[in-house]
């Protein structure tokens with residue numbers, strides 16, 4: 039069997055429709071279908087921040103909604119679950135939906151917009167042992183339109199259609215995905231999730247592609263690429279290849295391919311549009327670390343001594359990941375050229391102390407729980423899930439690293455500093471993230 043994938047360029051309005059129609063990717067859609075659209079809003083801030091390669095463009099989303107209306111579909115829901123550091127935060131998602139023009143789509147076309155955390159979840163078995171809670175609205179739709187961004191991911195190499203669906207889980211299930219069990223790790227979980235959801239079409243938005251994703255601190259490129267397929271795995275394999283990564287080298291794509299009794303080498307994919315080689319470009323997926331993995335290369339190059347900050351692993355979930363970036367930035371700014379007093383910072387759910395440090399900062403409740411009985415370390419716990427930013431400052435100070443507390447007090451506004459990089463670069467156009475009323 040051959041799987042059709044359309045790979046074309048975005049050349050203005052009508053490009054998405056042209057892409058989809060080139061392989062008739064909506065042929066199984068019925069006008070009476072209840073359609074659920076899952077964009078990717080991996081992060082949101084109420085201050086200006088770089089969205090290029092991070093968030094699904096509203097231009098692509100709007101075109102998809104208009105195409106569905108042309109097909110006669112009237113029951114359309116757009117749903118997303120945006121994680122923020124504040125529990126029960128409703129304002130951030132509401133701000134995102136308004137800014138991105140989703141409310142305009144609601145007024146214009148009667149599209150429903152839901153924050154999945156405001157709606158219900160349903161227990162579903164991922165395998166014989168693992169249960170997860172998935173958005174009921176998505177589960178009970180007839181047709182799923184999945185619109186991820188064409189980007190890399192620091193933990194999973196790429197984040198495309200399969201990975202985008204993790205945004206339909208409740209928070210405990212998302213944490214469960216970062217399982218410390220090696221045999222049922224994050225890759226395993228992602229490779230099974232898409233099979234639980236209704237079939238439909240995946241449309242990968244590659245208007246902007248992103249290196250060192252998935253967040254606003256990555257490096258975006260204006261790439262103008264659209265990829266679609268009725269088979270999510272096929273779209274993802276082509277997407278990975280366009281980003282310069284072999285699909286069979288990415289565990290969750292290889293696992294999913296094995297489940298579908300396929301090879302993850304594109305041999306059963308029929309590409310319409312243009313050859314992958316016309317647009318493929320290697321995208322780095324992670325910031326480099328030292329060979330022994332104990333310090334980001336950038337900190338090592340600065341000459342930082344007396345600190346071990348092992349590279350995050352697959353078990354670190356979004357909450358800790360968000361804080362982790364701030365901690366590294368604060369440490370970088372606190373360096374005065376004098377070696378610190380043998381400090382290590384452990385993260386995620388399974389890191390072990392080196393055994394030769396004077397201070398061991400345990401960042402997050404998982405690390406605190408794992409090492410609570412360890413009498414061989416001088417533990418400095420940062421409790422909580424998410425870990426408390428100001429407790430993090432206290433812990434770092436206790437270990438002799440005088441980070442500036444202001445960085446942690448103003449975490450909400452930090453993303454706006456990254457906008458500086460995009461000044462006078464018209465290819466990074468904010469208009470793609472709005473829908474004119």
Ligand code: SF4
Pocket residue numbers: 213216353354355356357358359386387401402403404405422423424425
């Ligand atoms: S403490 Fe961190 S790693 Fe543990 S569940 Fe919470 S966010 Fe995930």
